[in-house]
Amino acid sequence: MSSKADRDAGNAPSEAMVLTFKEDTSLTEVMRLRVASLQRTGQKRQDGERLLLPHEAVHRLDFPLQDLVFSRWNVALGGHGRVTVTGISQLWTPDLTHLMTRQLLEPVGTFWRNAGDPPASPLKCLEADMQEFGERIADLAKVRKVMYFLFAFKEGAEAANLSCTVEFTPEQ
Template structure:
């Protein structure tokens, strides 16, 4: 969240939107609506303000260092990690596969543009550590980004810094 320079051995990973997976999950919602069916028990459907992002891990032995995020304007962004590995048939997302805690940062509508973003520091620290932990067994990890209260994906920059384990 700060402007410090990353250490020389740091790995800064930017979250990449996965439009194909987002669209597939949206098709699931529209398919259920068209057919009049209900979601499966425990299934988590993608909401209109949510998008799927991913991190690809080339190095899997990582320690979490810090977050880098900026949001122009105001609004709230939440990031929820998904512990699920997506299978080729894109199995449905189940609520039990969502990680706690979620990452949240925001700027209130009446805050001046130069006021730093607010964030839940302890949750963001734990969330970053959970990502590093899951990277040990995953080459790819998926996330739900939810844009609320006026935030928009075009106004967001978000990455996470790790250092390789020694």
């Protein structure tokens, strides 16, 4: 939204760009196959390797522009539960490299609604972390056309009940 001062000064309002996190089912499957392969052969993960847990899935965010300024998160969760979003710093090549713990970004984004909360109550989050996480994504977008994330669903949260977007404005 533009302010009255912007309109009075003749400045056009910046267009918000809402980007949707999309599950990368093929990459999630590759990571699940890695876990299954290790279990089947009795091998251990590589030192520092981060294996996908059963309640996690890989999502991606595609950036049509690289010069972005973070605006806000738009997250809706039907029911109760906890959703954790962790950014991954690597440019993904799952056929060549495994996900390593050092490639996970901080802070993580956590959204939740407790089991006793009314279904229409707003989601809770750590606002300062969410602001910093959004700004970090915008910084990485300067050098990326796509970024990957681990979404973890806990305490009753399910992927089918989640809508998650992040809003940016083009840098002026």
